[in-house]
Amino acid sequence: MEQPPQQLIRIANISGRYLVFDPDAVSALRRRANTNGTLVGTTPQQPTQNIFLGLPIELRPEEVDALVSAGVAYVVDDVAAHRSALLSLGPDERRAYIGSLRSRKQAAHKVFAEVTAQKASIAASKAEKLRDSAKSDGSLYSRNSQVTSLGVTPTSSVHYVSPDSHALPVEHHRDSEKGALCQFMLGNGYFMTPGLRFGARYSVYPGDPLRFHAHFMANEYGWEEEIPILDIVGGGRLATAVKKAFLIGGREPSATKPDAALPAVRSFSIEWAGM
Amino acid sequence: MDASHQFGADVASAVFENLQEQHQWASLQIHRLPGLSRPMIRGLPPRLLYLHPDDQIAALAYEKSTGTRAQHDAEFEWVLAVHLAEKWTLSSLAAVMDALPEARKRAKRIVLAALHNDSTVVYYIVQEGMIKPRQN
Numbered sequence: 001m002e003q004p005p006q007q008l009i010r011i012a013n014i015s016g017r018y019l020v021f022d023p024d025a026v027s028a029l030r031r032r033a034n035t036n037g038t039l040v041g042t043t044p045q046q047p048t049q050n051i052f053l054g055l056p057i058e059l060r061p062e063e064v065d066a067l068v069s070a071g072v073a074y075v076v077d078d079v080a081a082h083r084s085a086l087l088s089l090g091p092d093e094r095r096a097y098i099g100s101l102r103s104r105k106q107a108a109h110k111v112f113a114e115v116t117a118q119k120a121s122i123a124a125s126k127a128e129k130l131r132d133s134a135k136s137d138g139s140l141y142s143r144n145s146q147v148t149s150l151g152v153t154p155t156s157s158v159h160y161v162s163p164d165s166h167a168l169p170v171e172h173h174r175d176s177e178k179g180a181l182c183q184f185m186l187g188n189g190y191f192m193t194p195g196l197r198f199g200a201r202y203s204v205y206p207g208d209p210l211r212f213h214a215h216f217m218a219n220e221y222g223w224e225e226e227i228p229i230l231d232i233v234g235g236g237r238l239a240t241a242v243k244k245a246f247l248i249g250g251r252e253p254s255a256t257k258p259d260a261a262l263p264a265v266r267s268f269s270i271e272w273a274g275m
Numbered sequence: 276m277d278a279s280h281q282f283g284a285d286v287a288s289a290v291f292e293n294l295q296e297q298h299q300w301a302s303l304q305i306h307r308l309p310g311l312s313r314p315m316i317r318g319l320p321p322r323l324l325y326l327h328p329d330d331q332i333a334a335l336a337y338e339k340s341t342g343t344r345a346q347h348d349a350e351f352e353w354v355l356a357v358h359l360a361e362k363w364t365l366s367s368l369a370a371v372m373d374a375l376p377e378a379r380k381r382a383k384r385i386v387l388a389a390l391h392n393d394s395t396v397v398y399y400i401v402q403e404g405m406i407k408p409r410q411n
Contacts, residue, residue, distance in 0.1 A: 185405075188405075190405075204405075206407070215405075215407045215408055216405065216407075216408075221364070221365055222365075223364070223365050223366050224364050224365075224366055225364060225365070226362035226363070226364060227362060227363050227364060227365070228360075228361075228362050229357050229358070229359050229360070229361050229362070229363060229389050230359055230360075232363075232387065232389075232399065233359065233389050233397055233399065236399045237397075239408070240408070243408055243410070244408050245406065245407065245408040247405060248365065249365070250365050252365075252366075252369065266365060266369050267404055267405055268365075268368055268372075268401050268402065268403060268404075269401070269402045269404065269405060269406040269407075269408075270387070270399050270400065270401050270402075271399065271400045271402075271408060271409065272397075272398075272399055272400075273324060273325070273386055273398035273399055273400050274324075274398075275298055275320075275324070275398050
């Protein structure tokens with residue numbers, strides 16, 4: 001099966017955070033790059049509600065590094081991109097942008113109108129049934145079709161900020177000592193979610209977190225970084241109690257691998273021995 | 276000779292006693308492996324200490340199809356005795372793994388025995404690589 005050439009995923013770097021706004025990009029990340037990210041978006045009017053979060057998703061810096069070096073995504077300085085796009089907005093671009101907003105708004109209105117009409121027809125058919133049984137007139141329900149959709153103000157800037165303006169160069173890696181474990185796990189098809197609830201850096205899943213339980217609680221260490229035995233005991237005991245293994249690992253500097261796609265990572269899985 | 280050398284031997288002998296007297300391990304021996312400053316304990320637990328989850332599944336399937344329990348003989352284990360207050364590194368753990376002979380099947384594993392001052396010993400299975408957890 002020949003796959004069409006895949007689009008690179010645009011990751012916006014905004015005040016030090018790595019965000020993905022495009023729903024298609026988010027699903028592509030999840031499908032192709034086993035990265036689910038963390039939903040962080042809330043509603044502007046209810047910023048304190050944090051039970052149901054939506055787009056954008058936030059990615060960890062080391063995840064971003066792994067995605068960029070795997071050739072799946074690129075990072076954009078979104079603040080600079082917006083600023084320069086806004087400042088350079090000539091009358092023609094301005095008109096084009098307003099036009100695109102208007103067409104999006106009309107499209108949204110159309111969808112809303114269709115949804116409303118559909119609801120109204122369902123309500124009308126229900127009303128008909130009711131009327132058949134109760135012989136009441138339908139005037140109560142006729143108002144439904146008059147419901148006007150809420151005015152939608154598009155807030156998207158996709159039509160005037162070109163997606164790859166102010167892309168950051170690929171080699172903007174931070175200290176590469178850390179992040180090797182993350183890159184290694186992503187490259188091997190594991191998914192990761194924040195591991196804080198189990199006292200580790202990552203919860204590691206063998207597949208999509210919606211389908212699997214986590215197999216590991218993972219912490220990354222430097223090759224010569226000291227690991228207190230007490231941490232191994234605590235991590236191992238907690239992980240076993242929640243049916244996981246405690247994974248420690250990091251880049252092995254001396255090891256050279258023939259296929260340099262993934263870093264040479266050495267890891268150890270720890271479980272309580274049950275004695 | 277040096278203090279750490281003596282320390283390692285003391286911790287190992289305490290764990291050795293614990294394995295022998297509390298956990299009834301047999302054929303216990305203290306080994307000096309080339310390239311390792313710490314002694315390693317090798318012994319045979321009274322029953323199999325670790326069963327890989329895939330083997331667990333196979334054993335369950337066997338039990339379901341035949342009605343009899345799958346028999347698993349105990350295997351010799353390598354034990355690394357450490358004190359709870361110690362600090363190890365990935366490189367020192369890797370050195371221990373590298374010094375061990377190759378495992379017969381599955382990944383290399385050691386039993387990490389952490390000794391505390393009140394002579395409590397806790398045991399952890401440490402395996403090379405990403406080994407999925409057992410189902411229990």
